[in-house]
Amino acid sequence: MSDTQLKSALDTLKTTGVRITPQRHAILEYLIETMSHPTADDIYKALEHKFPNMSVATVYNNLRVFRESGLVRELTYGDNASRFDFVTTKHYHIICESCGKIVDFHYPGLDEVEHLAAHVTGFKVNSHRLEVYGTCPDCEEKATKLQ
Amino acid sequence: MSDTQLKSALDTLKTTGVRITPQRHAILEYLIETMSHPTADDIYKALEHKFPNMSVATVYNNLRVFRESGLVRELTYGDNASRFDFVTTKHYHIICESCGKIVDFHYPGLDEVEHLAAHVTGFKVNSHRLEVYGTCPDCEEKATKLQ
Protein backbone atom coordinates (compact mmCIF):
# COMPACT_ATOMS: atom_id res chain seq x y z
CA MET A 1 0.00 0.00 0.00
CA SER A 2 2.49 2.63 1.17
CA ASP A 3 4.96 0.98 -1.18
CA THR A 4 2.87 1.91 -4.20
CA GLN A 5 2.51 5.44 -2.82
CA LEU A 6 6.29 5.73 -2.58
CA LYS A 7 6.79 4.39 -6.11
CA SER A 8 4.21 6.76 -7.49
CA ALA A 9 5.82 9.68 -5.70
CA LEU A 10 9.26 8.78 -7.02
CA ASP A 11 7.79 8.56 -10.52
CA THR A 12 6.30 12.02 -10.19
CA LEU A 13 9.68 13.39 -9.22
CA LYS A 14 11.52 11.59 -12.02
CA THR A 15 9.18 12.88 -14.69
CA THR A 16 9.84 16.45 -13.56
CA GLY A 17 13.58 15.94 -13.72
CA VAL A 18 14.22 15.77 -9.99
CA ARG A 19 17.05 13.46 -8.97
CA ILE A 20 16.31 10.72 -6.49
CA THR A 21 18.95 11.03 -3.81
CA PRO A 22 19.17 8.79 -0.74
CA GLN A 23 18.08 11.70 1.44
CA ARG A 24 15.05 12.43 -0.72
CA HIS A 25 14.08 8.80 -0.72
CA ALA A 26 14.35 8.60 3.06
CA ILE A 27 12.35 11.78 3.69
CA LEU A 28 9.56 10.63 1.38
CA GLU A 29 9.58 7.16 2.94
CA TYR A 30 9.32 8.68 6.40
CA LEU A 31 6.45 10.97 5.42
CA ILE A 32 4.51 8.07 3.95
CA GLU A 33 5.10 5.47 6.64
CA THR A 34 4.55 7.66 9.70
CA MET A 35 1.09 8.68 8.47
CA SER A 36 1.45 11.76 10.66
CA HIS A 37 2.15 15.45 10.19
CA PRO A 38 5.77 15.93 11.21
CA THR A 39 7.76 19.14 11.39
CA ALA A 40 10.98 19.53 9.42
CA ASP A 41 12.84 18.97 12.66
CA ASP A 42 10.89 15.77 13.41
CA ILE A 43 12.05 14.44 10.06
CA TYR A 44 15.59 15.64 10.62
CA LYS A 45 15.76 13.92 14.01
CA ALA A 46 14.14 10.72 12.73
CA LEU A 47 16.73 10.35 9.99
CA GLU A 48 19.88 11.47 11.76
CA HIS A 49 20.88 7.93 12.69
CA LYS A 50 20.71 6.97 9.03
CA PHE A 51 22.28 10.22 7.73
CA PRO A 52 24.51 11.56 10.50
CA ASN A 53 25.83 14.34 8.29
CA MET A 54 22.55 15.45 6.78
CA SER A 55 21.89 19.15 7.07
CA VAL A 56 18.59 20.53 8.28
CA ALA A 57 18.64 22.69 5.15
CA THR A 58 18.43 19.51 3.09
CA VAL A 59 15.19 18.62 4.84
CA TYR A 60 13.73 22.06 4.17
CA ASN A 61 15.00 22.10 0.58
CA ASN A 62 13.45 18.75 -0.19
CA LEU A 63 10.17 19.52 1.51
CA ARG A 64 9.98 22.55 -0.75
CA VAL A 65 10.69 20.39 -3.80
CA PHE A 66 7.98 17.96 -2.72
CA ARG A 67 5.55 20.79 -2.12
CA GLU A 68 6.22 22.26 -5.55
CA SER A 69 5.65 18.84 -7.10
CA GLY A 70 2.33 18.57 -5.28
CA LEU A 71 3.43 15.56 -3.26
CA VAL A 72 3.31 17.30 0.06
CA ARG A 73 1.19 19.95 1.68
CA GLU A 74 2.62 22.43 4.16
CA LEU A 75 0.48 23.29 7.17
CA THR A 76 1.52 26.58 8.74
CA TYR A 77 0.75 27.55 12.31
CA GLY A 78 1.82 31.08 13.02
CA ASP A 79 4.76 31.11 15.32
CA ASN A 80 5.20 27.37 15.44
CA ALA A 81 7.01 25.14 13.00
CA SER A 82 5.22 24.10 9.81
CA ARG A 83 3.93 20.57 9.56
CA PHE A 84 4.10 18.51 6.41
CA ASP A 85 1.43 16.20 5.11
CA PHE A 86 1.99 13.62 2.40
CA VAL A 87 -0.98 14.31 0.17
CA THR A 88 -3.21 11.43 -0.81
CA THR A 89 -6.69 12.86 -0.82
CA LYS A 90 -8.30 16.18 -0.13
CA HIS A 91 -9.05 16.37 3.56
CA TYR A 92 -9.25 18.67 6.55
CA HIS A 93 -7.61 18.64 9.96
CA ILE A 94 -8.79 18.74 13.52
CA ILE A 95 -6.14 19.83 16.00
CA CYS A 96 -5.90 19.17 19.73
CA GLU A 97 -5.22 22.44 21.53
CA SER A 98 -3.83 20.51 24.46
CA CYS A 99 -1.25 18.17 22.91
CA GLY A 100 -1.02 19.40 19.31
CA LYS A 101 -2.21 16.15 17.76
CA ILE A 102 -3.48 16.52 14.19
CA VAL A 103 -6.15 14.16 12.88
CA ASP A 104 -7.52 13.96 9.34
CA PHE A 105 -11.21 14.09 8.53
CA HIS A 106 -13.17 14.32 5.34
CA TYR A 107 -15.94 16.75 4.59
CA PRO A 108 -17.57 17.24 1.24
CA GLY A 109 -18.25 20.48 -0.52
CA LEU A 110 -17.52 23.78 1.00
CA ASP A 111 -17.95 25.15 -2.52
CA GLU A 112 -20.88 27.14 -1.25
CA VAL A 113 -18.62 29.15 1.09
CA GLU A 114 -16.24 29.86 -1.78
CA HIS A 115 -19.08 30.98 -4.01
CA LEU A 116 -20.60 33.26 -1.41
CA ALA A 117 -17.22 34.77 -0.57
CA ALA A 118 -16.55 35.41 -4.25
CA HIS A 119 -19.97 36.95 -4.68
CA VAL A 120 -19.85 39.37 -1.76
CA THR A 121 -16.20 40.42 -2.13
CA GLY A 122 -15.66 40.33 -5.89
CA PHE A 123 -12.58 38.16 -5.44
CA LYS A 124 -11.65 35.42 -7.87
CA VAL A 125 -11.47 32.42 -5.52
CA ASN A 126 -8.76 29.79 -5.71
CA SER A 127 -8.95 27.77 -2.53
CA HIS A 128 -9.84 27.74 1.12
CA ARG A 129 -8.42 26.61 4.41
CA LEU A 130 -10.47 25.03 7.15
CA GLU A 131 -9.34 23.65 10.48
CA VAL A 132 -11.26 22.55 13.52
CA TYR A 133 -9.80 22.98 17.00
CA GLY A 134 -10.65 21.12 20.16
CA THR A 135 -9.47 18.45 22.58
CA CYS A 136 -8.55 14.92 21.57
CA PRO A 137 -10.04 11.92 23.37
CA ASP A 138 -6.77 11.18 25.22
CA CYS A 139 -6.42 14.70 26.55
CA GLU A 140 -10.11 14.83 27.37
CA GLU A 141 -9.81 11.65 29.44
CA LYS A 142 -6.76 12.95 31.29
CA ALA A 143 -8.62 16.17 32.07
CA THR A 144 -11.65 14.37 33.50
CA LYS A 145 -9.49 12.02 35.60
CA LEU A 146 -7.86 15.00 37.31
CA GLN A 147 -11.21 16.35 38.49
CA MET B 1 -19.71 54.80 16.05
CA SER B 2 -16.05 53.88 16.46
CA ASP B 3 -16.08 56.17 19.48
CA THR B 4 -18.49 53.90 21.32
CA GLN B 5 -16.39 50.91 20.29
CA LEU B 6 -13.34 52.54 21.85
CA LYS B 7 -15.20 53.42 25.05
CA SER B 8 -16.54 49.90 25.34
CA ALA B 9 -13.07 48.47 24.80
CA LEU B 10 -11.56 50.74 27.45
CA ASP B 11 -14.33 49.68 29.84
CA THR B 12 -13.56 46.03 29.24
CA LEU B 13 -9.93 46.66 30.08
CA LYS B 14 -10.72 48.70 33.19
CA THR B 15 -12.98 46.04 34.64
CA THR B 16 -10.22 43.46 34.33
CA GLY B 17 -7.75 45.73 36.11
CA VAL B 18 -5.72 46.72 33.09
CA ARG B 19 -4.34 50.27 33.21
CA ILE B 20 -5.17 52.60 30.38
CA THR B 21 -1.87 54.05 29.24
CA PRO B 22 -1.48 56.55 26.39
CA GLN B 23 0.17 53.83 24.31
CA ARG B 24 -2.68 51.40 24.90
CA HIS B 25 -5.22 54.03 24.07
CA ALA B 26 -3.45 54.89 20.82
CA ILE B 27 -3.04 51.27 19.71
CA LEU B 28 -6.71 50.55 20.35
CA GLU B 29 -7.75 53.75 18.59
CA TYR B 30 -5.63 52.84 15.59
CA LEU B 31 -7.04 49.32 15.40
CA ILE B 32 -10.60 50.63 15.50
CA GLU B 33 -10.28 53.53 13.10
CA THR B 34 -8.20 51.83 10.38
CA MET B 35 -10.79 49.07 9.98
CA SER B 36 -7.99 46.94 8.55
CA HIS B 37 -5.83 44.04 9.70
CA PRO B 38 -2.46 45.57 10.52
CA THR B 39 0.71 43.83 11.63
CA ALA B 40 2.41 44.78 14.89
CA ASP B 41 4.95 46.66 12.81
CA ASP B 42 2.22 48.57 10.91
CA ILE B 43 0.91 49.78 14.25
CA TYR B 44 4.40 50.59 15.50
CA LYS B 45 5.16 52.67 12.40
CA ALA B 46 1.79 54.41 12.42
CA LEU B 47 2.29 55.60 15.99
CA GLU B 48 5.97 56.45 15.99
CA HIS B 49 5.33 60.10 15.23
CA LYS B 50 3.11 60.30 18.30
CA PHE B 51 5.31 58.11 20.49
CA PRO B 52 8.88 58.47 19.23
CA ASN B 53 10.26 56.39 22.08
CA MET B 54 7.73 53.59 22.03
CA SER B 55 9.26 50.15 21.90
CA VAL B 56 8.04 47.52 19.47
CA ALA B 57 7.79 45.23 22.49
CA THR B 58 5.11 47.55 23.87
CA VAL B 59 3.03 46.98 20.77
CA TYR B 60 3.39 43.22 21.07
CA ASN B 61 2.74 43.27 24.82
CA ASN B 62 -0.43 45.25 24.41
CA LEU B 63 -1.72 43.24 21.51
CA ARG B 64 -1.34 40.20 23.75
CA VAL B 65 -3.26 41.96 26.53
CA PHE B 66 -6.01 42.87 24.07
CA ARG B 67 -6.13 39.35 22.73
CA GLU B 68 -6.43 37.89 26.24
CA SER B 69 -9.26 40.32 26.96
CA GLY B 70 -11.03 39.19 23.81
CA LEU B 71 -10.82 42.62 22.20
CA VAL B 72 -8.56 41.56 19.41
CA ARG B 73 -8.09 38.48 17.29
CA GLU B 74 -4.68 37.41 16.03
CA LEU B 75 -4.50 36.06 12.50
CA THR B 76 -1.39 33.97 11.97
CA TYR B 77 0.11 33.25 8.57
CA GLY B 78 3.00 30.87 8.81
CA ASP B 79 6.21 32.61 8.11
CA ASN B 80 4.72 36.06 7.78
CA ALA B 81 3.87 38.50 10.53
CA SER B 82 0.62 38.07 12.42
CA ARG B 83 -2.22 40.44 11.67
CA PHE B 84 -4.54 41.84 14.28
CA ASP B 85 -8.27 42.30 13.97
CA PHE B 86 -10.35 44.39 16.34
CA VAL B 87 -13.21 42.04 17.04
CA THR B 88 -16.73 43.31 16.51
CA THR B 89 -18.63 40.41 15.06
CA LYS B 90 -17.90 36.84 14.12
CA HIS B 91 -16.68 36.83 10.53
CA TYR B 92 -14.33 35.16 8.10
CA HIS B 93 -11.57 36.44 5.84
CA ILE B 94 -10.79 36.25 2.17
CA ILE B 95 -7.17 36.94 1.32
CA CYS B 96 -5.60 38.11 -1.93
CA GLU B 97 -2.67 35.88 -2.79
CA SER B 98 -1.25 38.62 -4.99
CA CYS B 99 -1.21 41.69 -2.72
CA GLY B 100 -2.07 40.28 0.69
CA LYS B 101 -5.27 42.28 1.12
CA ILE B 102 -7.65 40.86 3.72
CA VAL B 103 -11.38 41.40 3.37
CA ASP B 104 -14.11 40.42 5.83
CA PHE B 105 -17.13 38.39 4.89
CA HIS B 106 -19.94 36.80 6.83
CA TYR B 107 -21.14 33.26 6.53
CA PRO B 108 -23.63 31.59 8.80
CA GLY B 109 -23.31 28.27 10.45
CA LEU B 110 -20.45 25.96 9.86
CA ASP B 111 -21.68 24.15 12.95
CA GLU B 112 -22.28 21.15 10.75
CA VAL B 113 -18.57 20.83 9.99
CA GLU B 114 -17.77 21.04 13.67
CA HIS B 115 -20.34 18.37 14.50
CA LEU B 116 -19.15 16.01 11.82
CA ALA B 117 -15.52 16.47 12.81
CA ALA B 118 -16.39 15.80 16.45
CA HIS B 119 -18.37 12.73 15.48
CA VAL B 120 -15.75 11.07 13.28
CA THR B 121 -12.70 11.93 15.39
CA GLY B 122 -14.07 11.78 18.94
CA PHE B 123 -12.65 15.23 19.67
CA LYS B 124 -14.43 17.75 21.86
CA VAL B 125 -14.70 20.69 19.47
CA ASN B 126 -14.08 24.30 20.52
CA SER B 127 -13.75 26.33 17.36
CA HIS B 128 -12.73 26.38 13.74
CA ARG B 129 -10.73 28.48 11.34
CA LEU B 130 -11.81 29.16 7.79
CA GLU B 131 -10.16 31.35 5.22
CA VAL B 132 -10.74 31.75 1.51
CA TYR B 133 -7.86 32.54 -0.84
CA GLY B 134 -7.96 34.15 -4.24
CA THR B 135 -7.30 37.35 -6.16
CA CYS B 136 -8.84 40.69 -5.29
CA PRO B 137 -10.62 42.78 -7.95
CA ASP B 138 -7.72 45.29 -8.17
CA CYS B 139 -5.10 42.60 -8.75
CA GLU B 140 -7.40 40.77 -11.14
CA GLU B 141 -7.81 43.92 -13.22
CA LYS B 142 -4.07 44.57 -13.28
CA ALA B 143 -3.49 41.01 -14.44
CA THR B 144 -5.98 41.23 -17.30
CA LYS B 145 -4.59 44.60 -18.46
CA LEU B 146 -1.14 43.08 -18.82
CA GLN B 147 -2.43 40.45 -21.24
Place this chain on the structure above:
DNA sequence: TTATTTATTTATAATCGTTATAAATAGTTT
Protein backbone atom coordinates in the same frame (compact mmCIF):
# COMPACT_ATOMS: atom_id res chain seq x y z
C1' DT C 1 0.97 65.92 49.19
C1' DT C 2 4.41 62.51 49.65
C1' DA C 3 5.77 57.82 50.01
C1' DT C 4 5.15 53.18 48.63
C1' DT C 5 3.72 49.65 45.76
C1' DT C 6 2.88 47.74 41.39
C1' DA C 7 2.14 47.76 36.44
C1' DT C 8 3.99 49.17 32.32
C1' DT C 9 7.39 50.83 29.16
C1' DT C 10 11.77 51.00 27.21
C1' DA C 11 16.11 49.25 25.44
C1' DT C 12 18.37 45.51 24.24
C1' DA C 13 19.63 40.75 23.84
C1' DA C 14 18.08 36.26 22.82
C1' DT C 15 15.32 32.73 20.53
C1' DC C 16 13.53 29.98 16.86
C1' DG C 17 12.11 28.53 12.41
C1' DT C 18 13.59 29.21 8.03
C1' DT C 19 16.40 30.83 4.11
C1' DA C 20 20.74 32.39 1.70
C1' DT C 21 25.35 31.52 0.51
C1' DA C 22 29.22 29.26 -1.03
C1' DA C 23 32.17 25.38 -1.06
C1' DA C 24 32.16 20.32 -1.37
C1' DT C 25 30.19 16.26 -3.23
C1' DA C 26 27.70 13.25 -6.11
C1' DG C 27 25.01 12.20 -10.21
C1' DT C 28 24.62 12.63 -15.31
C1' DT C 29 26.14 13.32 -19.87
C1' DT C 30 29.72 13.67 -23.26
Place this chain on the structure above:
DNA sequence: AAACTATTTATAACGATTATAAATAAATAA
Protein backbone atom coordinates in the same frame (compact mmCIF):
# COMPACT_ATOMS: atom_id res chain seq x y z
C1' DA D 1 37.72 9.93 -17.72
C1' DA D 2 36.25 14.84 -18.13
C1' DA D 3 32.91 18.25 -17.93
C1' DC D 4 28.65 19.80 -16.47
C1' DT D 5 24.94 20.27 -13.27
C1' DA D 6 22.08 19.26 -9.28
C1' DT D 7 22.31 18.48 -4.63
C1' DT D 8 24.21 18.44 -0.12
C1' DT D 9 26.60 20.35 3.61
C1' DA D 10 28.14 23.84 6.85
C1' DT D 11 27.39 28.05 8.36
C1' DA D 12 25.77 32.71 8.50
C1' DA D 13 21.90 35.66 8.17
C1' DC D 14 17.13 36.97 8.60
C1' DG D 15 12.72 38.45 10.58
C1' DA D 16 9.15 38.03 13.83
C1' DT D 17 8.57 37.53 18.41
C1' DT D 18 9.77 37.02 23.31
C1' DA D 19 12.73 37.51 27.57
C1' DT D 20 15.15 40.38 30.61
C1' DA D 21 16.16 44.01 33.55
C1' DA D 22 16.32 48.78 34.46
C1' DA D 23 13.59 53.08 34.16
C1' DT D 24 9.27 55.24 34.42
C1' DA D 25 4.51 56.04 35.26
C1' DA D 26 0.14 54.93 37.48
C1' DA D 27 -2.47 53.69 41.55
C1' DT D 28 -2.89 53.41 46.37
C1' DA D 29 -1.88 54.33 51.13
C1' DA D 30 -0.26 57.30 54.63
